[in-house]
Amino acid sequence: MDLNSGYPFSLVKNGLPYEYPKLDRDIRTAVTVIGAGVSGALTAYALVNAGLECTVADARTVGLGSTCASTSLLQYEIDVPLTQLTEKIGKTGAERAYALCAASVGELERTVKKLKEPLFERKDSLLLASFKKDLPMLKKEYEARLAMGLEVEWWSAATLKNKMGLNNPGAIRSATAAQTDAYLLTHALHQHNIRKGARVFDRTLVKNIRFHKNGAELLTDGGPVIRTRHIVIATGYEALQYVPAGIVKLQSTYAIASDHRESGPAWYRDSLIWETKQPYLYMRTTPDGRIIAGGRDEDYYNPHRRDKLLKLKARQLEKDVQKRFPQLGFRQEFAWTGTFGNTQDGLPYIGEYSKMPHTYFALGFGGNGITFSQIAAEVVCKLVQGKKCPDAELFSFNRFKG
Known part of the structure; x- marks a missing residue:
């Protein structure tokens, strides 16, 4: 393939x-x-x-x-939120799956330390409510994560505006996240x-x-x-x-990377960022000051169709980042596409x-x-x-x- x-x-x-x-x-x-x-x-x-x-x-x-x-984000969050996963497989299984994912971030950190390679960076992760209508679902998700012992905070619209300059109506901040170079x-x-x-x-x-x-x-x-x-x-x-x-539904995803920046963090603590809308936009920074953004997923039909959409998807992703952080002067330097899949x-x-x-x-x-x-x-x-x-x-x- x-x-x-x-x-x-x-x-x-x-x-x-x-x-x-x-x-x-x-x-x-x-x-x-x-x-x-x-x-x-x-x-x-x-x-x-x-x-x-x-x-x-x-x-x-x-x-x-x-x-x-x-794009090498390390998050415990599964594409199916904890509250929805609970409805699918029950509370015990859902919480265990999320706990295993959270623990795996720490296991990866210990592994990289043994390798003695600079390939692991601890980060915060922000799950943004894309629209006001997403707030009830996201608050319920926050409460479920908090109840099972995950290290999370609720960020209001005012907090997001103050810390990130974003206009989203709310977000879950998770302390358990990281990034690497896969x-x-x-x-x-x-x-x-x-x-x-x-x-x-x-x-x-x-x-x-x-x-x-x-x-x-x-x-x-x-x-x-x-x-x-x-x-x-x-x-x-x-x-x-x-x-x-x-057992899996294949999809095409797209990603871009900017040229490197000489200044400090692109946004608050260079957190990992993603959103509630589907398909979701996600963003992170690199150690050399670049910004990587991905998303704009499509159902996978064949490589030719996936590749044909690359230029359009890259332009759309570029505009997505520019809309959220106009002060960064974001311009893509690299663009690529890949295949991934979702399970039930x-x-x-x-x-x-x-x-x-x-x-x-x-x-x-x-x-x-x-x-x-x-x-x-x-x-x-x-x-x-x-x-x-x-x-x-x-x-x-x-x-x-x-």
Whole structure:
């Protein structure tokens, strides 16, 4: 699947920081992770740190799928608000999902510290009411988050005007958020994993899987075979070749980045910003003073249609930022588009799938895919080791049956 096009900012800025070999011989391994993007890298990180032999294989050059197109916001907020998720799956499950996402931000921070890379910045997150009619829903959402112990504040229209210069009627400020660079983080994780004994191969397409009683054989397009006891599928939206297509609705999203600014913060504490309207606009800053904005999503039909809309969507996003912060003189320098997906309840799919023995999935669908990927890494690592993981039920392929 063609997952992105245009000029993703992180890819343009950082290029190809490391090279990885193509598989050229038959090998054996305990666990094979298919997919070397951020989901696969985090999963492999958890596996090697648990002492498991691990091999990663990707059909592309590392990071050139959805990962390089990520705008790299780290938020616990799921695309389905807590109050709505409670209606869908019950209070216990909804609060547990939000708690896991909040905890994953801290886990990612600890991981990055161990990597000794400057790839994690704590931020506030502002969820803005786009219209007055959104206020009752947003206040109810604030109260639900506060009640479950999340660190949130209610910002009135006056507070928003004073602190941000915005005219929105209200907002939830969340203290638990951060940002990273998903592309560089992925490479940093792989380098750590390789030092721990993992093997990472790119340009290695797994074209067929033969299952056996005690494992599987992965046949690659070049001929070499990977014999493995366990498989982890971490190929994101390309995993639909293995599972029912109806589990996720694919969409096209668009993003732009400005040139760098020489002055101080663009707005109050350079918070992460997003809105209640659908599709929502989101904004963040970068360490070198740029502003990244994204949104203007469309249903995904094919890459050609998605790409054809890039210039129009980029101009619209530019105007979106200019309208909210006219004093910044915002002008886009880079624009790109990518493919992502939403599930019925906004949650990812993690764990076993009955039609594929010895196989686990780490599919971080949704707008906060990196935090989902962190959760997936922890869940899958436990399952591969044969440990019980009650949280796997939340993300099961069977959760909508009956």
